[in-house]
Amino acid sequence: MSCCTPDGSCSTGTATAEATEGTITVYNVSGMTCGHCKATLTKEIGALDGVLAVNVDLETGQVAVTSSGEPDDALLAKVVDDAGYELTGRAA
Numbered sequence: 067m068s069c070c071t072p073d074g075s076c077s078t079g080t081a082t083a084e085a086t087e088g089t090i091t092v093y094n095v096s097g098m099t100c101g102h103c104k105a106t107l108t109k110e111i112g113a114l115d116g117v118l119a120v121n122v123d124l125e126t127g128q129v130a131v132t133s134s135g136e137p138d139d140a141l142l143a144k145v146v147d148d149a150g151y152e153l154t155g156r157a158a
Contacts, residue, residue, distance in 0.1 A: 087118075088118045088119070088132040088133055088134050089132065089133050089134075089135065089136065089137070090130055090131070090132050091130070091131050091133065091137050091156060092128050092129070092130045092131075092156065092157040093128065093129050093130075093131065093142065093146075093153050093154075093155065093156055093157060094127060094128055094153070094154045094155055094156070094157050095107070095122075095127060095128065095129050095146055095151050095152065095153050095154065096127060096151065096152045096154055097150065097151040097152055098122065098124050098127060098151055099124065100124070101124075103122070103124065103151070104122040104124060106149050106150075107120065107122050107129060107146065107149060107151065108120045108122055110145050110146075110148075110149045111129065111131060111142065111145055111146070114138075114141065114142070114145065116133045116134045116135055116137070117131060117132070117133050117137075118132045118133060118134060119131075119132035120132070128157050129146075129153075139153075139156070
């Protein structure tokens with residue numbers, strides 16, 4: 067039984083991001099440690115307008131956001147912060 071997503075999937079691959087058209091932006095996020103963190107950020111970021119897909123990688127501490135246009139970094143940082151984590155910037 068997985069706590070990662072409501073449908074029981076907990077893949078760390080990038081299939082979701084690759085299968086979706088759009089702009090992929092990768093962010094560094096600190097404070098993520100488990101499947102619950104992954105599920106929370108996937109839900110909160112995924113609820114934003116223009117976000118098509120979210121891929122959270124706990125091992126690297128990165129979140130890949132696929133959006134229909136240029137993402138709003140300030141809004142993403144606020145959502146991540148409100149969820150209890152810290153968006154430390156875009157990944158190099």
